[in-house]
Amino acid sequence: MRPKLKPLDRQTLVITGATSGIGLATAEAAVAAGANVVLAARNEAALLEIADRLERAGGGVAVLAIDVAEPAYAQRLAALAIDRFGGFDTWINNAAAATYGTLAETPLEDQHRVFDVGYWGTVNGALTALAHLCAKGGAIVNIGSILSHHAMILQGPYSAMKHAVKGFTDALRTEVIRDGLPVSVTLIKPAAMHTPYPDHARNRMDAPAKLPPVIYDPRLVARAVLFAAATPRRHLTVGGFGISAILGDVLAPGLIDRALAAFGTKLQQSDRPVPPGVADNLYEARRDGSIENDEPQYVRRRSLWLEAQMRPGAAVGLLAAGVGLLAAALVERRRGARPAPASAPPPISAWGGELSRAPRRWKNDTSKG
Incomplete structure (x- = not known):
């Protein structure tokens, strides 16, 4: 059964x-598109401020201040969506936690915390969402x-x-397909994004963190x-550099290992002081x-690779047109490189500007040009 997704x-x-x-960014874009949103995060004050702003923009908004590492969070969030809007159509697992530092110096407690939020929070949310969407249809979108x-x-x-998260998402998708459920399961794979991630991560480096x-x-x-909420897709990679990194890992994984060992630390360190009040959440x-x-940092505001994934038909057409233009240019270049004939025809002016008076062989040659 194909996924059933609403506009x-x-x-x-x-x-x-x-x-x-x-x-x-997703909440703001969703409201701008006319959707209702149910927002979850730990910071209640920030949630209320965001809800007020989005409601003034005409959106339907409900918020829940909760930690996604709590086992009951997903059921409470689903219940809020049902109570306020009669249900939900797309569930987006975005919450994550992060650390900077070597594995040896990162306590196991912190590593567990990263998984409790980013992995188990995603698993809990996705399975709860599937239970509510399996009959009517909808989308589960996991941020990888x-x-x-x-x-x-x-x-x-x-x-x-x-x-x-990728392994779980792929496994969940295959089970959904096997059972014929009208649910789309998508993994979004962003490259480095200009978010507060470096400020929020627990940092054990000897310099402020940044993204490379x-x-x-x-x-x-x-x-x-x-x-992905309205169009079934298996996965979407955001940022052309992201697909380059993925291909590089397939074609030359050892080279990437050595490059990260040599340059990766410096590329993730900044001279900028961390803004007050935001560090380490x-x-x-x-x-x-x-x-x-x-x-x-320079921030790219467009991703042609993302556009190509969302509209593969148009991308193939543009690629074919580009190949055609390149081929035509190469043919023209080869023609232009040919030596001139030993006896070139006189210029048109020699015929008084009247092609009809030219000998037939020159008239035909001129018409071919």
Whole structure:
């Protein structure tokens, strides 16, 4: 059975990790598209401020201040959506926690915490959502990462967690297909996004953290998420650099290992002081409400690769047109490189500007040009 997905303006979306970064960008874009949203995060003050702003923009909003590591969070969030909007149509597992530092110096307690939030929170949310959507249809969208394919040095627990999210999402999708359920299961794999992630992560490096380039606008991920909410897709990679990294891991994994060992640490360290009040939200909520961080980096605001995945037919057409133009240009270039004939025809002016008076062989040659 094919997934049954509603247009966005008829949907209610559940979003975890909704007070900053990708979650907040998705909430804003969903309301702009006419959807209702049910938002979850730990920071109640930030949730209430965001809800007020989105309601003034015309959105239907419900919020729940809760930690997704709590076993009962998903049932409570689903109950809120049912009570307020009669149910939900898309569930977006976005909440995550992170650390910077070597695996040896990162306590197991912190590594457990990364999995409790990012992996078990996703598992709990997805299975709860499936129980509610299996009859009527809908979408489950899990936020993975390009680090689902190759780990980043000094982000070991986060990379491992995203590998686990990918494995769980793929397994869940196959079970949904086997059982013929009208539910779409999508994994979104962002490249490095310009979110407050480096400020929120617990950092054991000897310098402030940052994300390595290339950096993308988190609103691109929101675009991918909303597309997946209304259009079945197995996965979407956000950022052309992301697909390059994935292919590199397939073609030359050893080379990437050596490159990260040599340059990965420096690329993740910044001279910028961490803004007050936002650092380290591993166990406690901090100041929230920003989609982007204030690291002075170049940020790409478009992803042609994402557009190509969302519209593969148009992308193939453009590629074919490009190949055709390139082939035509090469043919023209080869023609232009041919030596001139030994006896070239006189210029047109020699015939008084009247082609009809030219000998037939020159008239025909001129018409071919």
